Amino acid sequence: IAGITQAPTSQILAAGRRMTLRCTQDMRHNAMYWYRQDLGLGLRLIHYSNTAGTTGKGEVPDGYSVSRANTDDFPLTLASAVPSQTSVYFCASSELAGATDTQYFGPGTRLTVL
């Protein structure tokens, strides 16, 4: 069982380019989340999905979009990347929706926008 996988592991991107970060889980969890982690700022929620077909905005959603077409996949898209989006991005999932269940994190994607 792989748990949660993310791709790519790392990426250097020119400003203005479009980029999709992929996230797949094989645990049949209902809820999925995208966080960005910056030094000194901890983990900040970008978007979340409580179940397939639904999404919601987190603390820092601007410049990002998500979709949840099925249970397993939760891609994060940067429509036009800017240098302030340089960060480490973690995808996570939990069996139950809401915020009362343990989250399992993917290995992360390190994104650099130049």
Next chain:
Amino acid sequence: GQNIDQPTEMTATEGAIVQINCTYQTSGFNGLFWYQQHAGEAPTFLSYNVLDGLEEKGRFSSFLSRSKGYSYLLLKELQMKDSASYFCASGGSYIPTFGRGTSLIVHP
């Protein structure tokens, strides 16, 4: 809304005990999580408290006081491998919110 505070950095000696505090102010509180993150790795779950009191798991224990909006993570018999960042996270308002993390440095 959510507001979670924890110390930025702590240092401790191998074999000692360390307590990492976390205070929170949330609406619709649904429990308090602790996660551990080693450098360059993903966060991993340590503990979850929804009721007041102490939860013990081997060398790690977590305490919650809902009336005070306060939790702590207690690490006993510290080992070098415990050097990591520790995050408390609140389950309030159905959207998880993480504190900024406490970097724990364990030295010989």
